[in-house]
Amino acid sequence: MVCVAQVYYVFSPATNSCLKALALCDWSDLQKTRRSIARTYCSPRFTSLQYDIVANVGTDEISAFLQEVEKLPVNAPVDIKPLVLAACANMFTQYMCSTSFSYDDKEFQKVVRYFDEIFWEINQGYAVDFLPWLLPFYKNHMKKISHWSTEIRQFILSRIIDNHRATLDYNSPPRDFTDALLMHLEDDPNMNWQHIIFELEDFIGGHSAIGNLLMMTLVSIIQHPNVAQRIQQEVDEITGNTRAPSLLDKSMMPYTEAVIWETLRKASSPIVPHVASTDTELFGYNIPKGTMIFINNYDLNVSNDYWENPDQFLPERFLSPSGNVVKPNHFIPFSTGKRTCIGQRLVQCFTFIILATLLQKYDITAGGEIEIKPGCVAVPPDCFKVILSPRSS
Numbered sequence: 001m002v003c004v005a006q007v008y009y010v011f012s013p014a015t016n017s018c019l020k021a022l023a024l025c026d027w028s029d030l031q032k033t034r035r036s037i038a039r040t041y042c043s044p045r046f047t048s049l050q051y052d053i054v055a056n057v058g059t060d061e062i063s064a065f066l067q068e069v070e071k072l073p074v075n076a077p078v079d080i081k082p083l084v085l086a087a088c089a090n091m092f093t094q095y096m097c098s099t100s101f102s103y104d105d106k107e108f109q110k111v112v113r114y115f116d117e118i119f120w121e122i123n124q125g126y127a128v129d130f131l132p133w134l135l136p137f138y139k140n141h142m143k144k145i146s147h148w149s150t151e152i153r154q155f156i157l158s159r160i161i162d163n164h165r166a167t168l169d170y171n172s173p174p175r176d177f178t179d180a181l182l183m184h185l186e187d188d189p190n191m192n193w194q195h196i197i198f199e200l201e202d203f204i205g206g207h208s209a210i211g212n213l214l215m216m217t218l219v220s221i222i223q224h225p226n227v228a229q230r231i232q233q234e235v236d237e238i239t240g241n242t243r244a245p246s247l248l249d250k251s252m253m254p255y256t257e258a259v260i261w262e263t264l265r266k267a268s269s270p271i272v273p274h275v276a277s278t279d280t281e282l283f284g285y286n287i288p289k290g291t292m293i294f295i296n297n298y299d300l301n302v303s304n305d306y307w308e309n310p311d312q313f314l315p316e317r318f319l320s321p322s323g324n325v326v327k328p329n330h331f332i333p334f335s336t337g338k339r340t341c342i343g344q345r346l347v348q349c350f351t352f353i354i355l356a357t358l359l360q361k362y363d364i365t366a367g368g369e370i371e372i373k374p375g376c377v378a379v380p381p382d383c384f385k386v387i388l389s390p391r392s393s
């Protein structure tokens with residue numbers, strides 16, 4: 001079980017600036033505002049214009065990604081994680097900031113790596129996450145994370161925001177999420193520059209979660225070749241092998257989607273702490289205001305009380321008899337209620353498009369030993385290698 005409370009400290013060198021980070025701040029009018037600006041862009045509804053934009057971003061980036069993958073040696077162990085992460089990062093920066101970067105751009109590579117290092121660290125479940133008074137013993141660790149955060153901030157300011165500010169037209173509709181945030185800064189006296197930066201960093205950083213989930217999904221299919229074959233069968237049927245898969249195919253590829261859900265069930269989401277905002281009672285237990293509460297997602301995902309054969313990897317458990325995707329109410333990888341994950345639709349979209357594209361083109365097998373931490377959606381920044389074999393058909 002891992003918890004992301006470290007972020008609280010990471011973003012709070014000597015100030016209370018952590019309170020502005022989206023997942024860990026208290027519920028407030030400011031948080032409502034930030035969620036409402038983000039909702040349009042980060043939770044696009046299926047039939048909305050934004051969804052169409054997400055689909056186009058996915059399609060464009062996927063062809064750049066494939067060009068990079070094609071440069072890798074085939075039938076030999078390769079390190080695919082940096083490319084997967086770079087593709088996810090570009091999908092995010094293109095969608096949210098109308099900016100993408102060359103895969104050879106050293107600064108971009110460095111920042112993608114730093115985001116990933118942070119994602120790995122905050123998913124480790126250190127004692128300090130639960131016992132904040134241990135913080136003095138984690139000085140070096142926190143220093144390292146602060147260094148990565150500082151470099152990320154400089155990159156976002158100099159390579160994304162500066163240009164946006166210079167070309168922003170306040171009299172036109174926002175071009176993207178970054179514009180919407182910058183415009184809001186002018187309109188809303190309760191928003192300040194720090195809020196904008198935190199929000200953009202939080203959201204761009206979401207790409208690491210998707211890249212890691214994708215790597216976990218590759219593990220699932222490597223360990224279950226029959227699962228990979230069923231995805232390939234689905235993608236072949238839908239595209240007739242005459243075109244690349246697109247996001248608009250997602251609703252017709254339920255098995256592929258079910259594989260992603262099953263991977264997320266087995267991996268489990270990080271645990272974000274909550275605090276009771278009032279005295280209350282839960283199943284006969286008194287919960288005084290201020291009590292910190294954790295939803296044990298891991299237990300929910302692996303309990304025999306809720307799942308048949310929870311140890312087995314069975315994507316079918318997320319399919320109805322007629323083949324549609326169904327999620328039981330007790331499956332809440334993105335949590336639930338007013339603090340539910342804002343990025344969950346983007347997770348579903350971008351994970352799907354990269355997975356379907358890779359499997360349309362390649363058979364994927366292990367390029368060495370694969371070691372995975374149970375109950376953790378993160379894989380180490382330097383992780384297992386894979387072998388890509390172009391499909392003969």
Ligand code: HEM
Nearest residue numbers: 022023203206209213269272333334335339340341342343
């Ligand atoms: C594998 C992928 C992901 C998983 C499993 C995941 C899971 C979660 C969970 C469990 C929470 C806590 C909700 C709560 O406090 O009850 C959360 C919050 C959040 N997530 Fe995600 N997330 C993922 C990816 C993303 C992405 C890609 C983004 C950005 C686009 C994102 C943005 C957020 C934000 C902003 C919050 C805080 C919401 C709030 O407290 O108001 N997440 N996520």
